[in-house]
Amino acid sequence: MNEMSVRGRWIRVAATLICGVLLLGGTLFGVDDDFPFGPFRMYSTAPDPNGDAKDTRVEGTDTQGRTVQINESNSGIRRAEIEGQEKAYVATPSRLSEVAAAYAEHSPGATPLTSVRIVVRWVGIKHARPTGDSRDEVIAEWTRP
Template identity: 50%
Template sequence: MAELTATGRATRLVAAAVGVALLLAGTVWGQDDKFPFGPFSMYAGVNGPNEPAPDTRVEGVDRTGRTIVLNERNAGVRRAEIEGQEGSYVDDPSRLARIADGYQGLNPGAPPLDKVALIVRLHEIRRSSATGKWHDDVRAVWERPA
């Protein structure tokens, strides 16, 4: 094996120092969008052993009355985006119309959505274990004007 030159060792040392500095700065001042040099705060918290576990979803109801779970594949919206902007959807449910438009754009032959709802399913947890019980909390609803 060949030995590293002094320049090679110095280059590796500087690269490691820069990486560590970026990680430290990102941890103190960064936001999630700076990952991996910022905190990944969506996993930084934990629910208590008896607090419900939330599971967010968006559902649409089309003209035929069929309920469809809307996601990145069929509506172009990721769950993380919905969770990150939940407050905005609650404050202004008309923003859910954009998800209906995304669904129609990705499914041009499908019946249009007349209703879109942001729902959080709260799974009951007792002593850090799921009980199998849950309830849905409808946080925002948009309905197509008649």
């Protein structure tokens, strides 16, 4: 067997200490963007067993007054992309016009949309089980001028 040199041991000790400090600092002060040296909140937290569960959807109304569920297959936009930009859509609902344009592009021949909205369904949870109660909340809406 080859023995490790003194210098090699010091390098390994230093690398271990640096990684340890980064992990500790990330655990105490980090955010998701610091992963793997920070917490990945999706896996490090648990929802309130008596809090409402959030289910976000995007829907539009076409020129004939029908409600259309907007999804990846008819718009090219994944729900996660909408949820990730939720605050921006709430702050500037006119951005939802881009969703209507994506729907028109990905659904040729479909009736044009006159409005697009982000709807959050709050599902009641009690003792970590659904209660059967729910309520819808429109958090952002764009209407064609």
